[in-house]
Amino acid sequence: MYETIEELQNSIKDCRKCKLCNGRKNIVFGCGNQNADIMFIGEGPGADEDSQGDPFVGKAGKLMNNAFDIVGINRNNVYIANIVKCRPPNNRDPEPDEVNMCINYLRNQVLIIKPKIIVLLGRIALTSILGQDYKITSSRGKWVEKNGIYYMPTWHPAALLRDETKKIDFINDLKNVLVYLKNINIDNIN
Ligand code: URA
Numbered sequence: 762m763y764e765t766i767e768e769l770q771n772s773i774k775d776c777r778k779c780k781l782c783n784g785r786k787n788i789v790f791g792c793g794n795q796n797a798d799i800m801f802i803g804e805g806p807g808a809d810e811d812s813q814g815d816p817f818v819g820k821a822g823k824l825m826n827n828a829f830d831i832v833g834i835n836r837n838n839v840y841i842a843n844i845v846k847c848r849p850p851n852n853r854d855p856e857p858d859e860v861n862m863c864i865n866y867l868r869n870q871v872l873i874i875k876p877k878i879i880v881l882l883g884r885i886a887l888t889s890i891l892g893q894d895y896k897i898t899s900s901r902g903k904w905v906e907k908n909g910i911y912y913m914p915t916w917h918p919a920a921l922l923r924d925e926t927k928k929i930d931f932i933n934d935l936k937n938v939l940v941y942l943k944n945i946n947i948d949n950i951n
Pocket of ligand 1 (some may be wrong): 763803804805806807810815816817821841919
């Protein structure tokens with residue numbers, strides 16, 4: 762078990778545990794506040810993320826930033842990571858063996874950061890974390906509590922680029938997250 766995010770990040774810098782290492786420019790480890798109450802988990806890096814080494818810096822990331830601005834989330838106060846840390850070729854879904862090889866890095870990130878709430882962005886994040894029985898269409902917007910962490914499944918920001926009507930759901934889910942966090946924090950004071 763690693764004590765700090767830096768130790769963990771350093772330990773994976775030469776990772777060759779799956780075939781995604783062959784095509785990567787950068788490992789996209791994750792970024793943000795290491796004491797964050799809220800963590801966002803996406804699927805895997807796209808081309809922009811692979812080039813720059815940070816998650817959600819491309820088109821989908823810009824949309825997510827806009828949504829953060831609308832509801833009042835400061836990107837510097839949350840932590841953002843992905844299920845797989847290296848870019849799947851042509852932005853295909855990560856394959857089960859790739860997810861299995863990578864998911865412990867994410868588990869360790871969660872153990873170090875200890876978020877109160879995890880927002881699962883899209884189907885791959887939802888099923889990789891909560892299990893294959895979960896469907897994004899029926900789970901979206903509904904809290905799931907597991908081992909003391911509250912999970913909010915929502916649309917992947919790239920889905921909002923394809924279907925504008927999903928933006929309202931996404932914004933509402935983020936607002937719900939903020940209200941929930943406030944309530945958790947009030948309960949902890951009382
Ligand atoms: N899509 C993701 O799932 N993650 C990123 O970091 C960028 C796009």
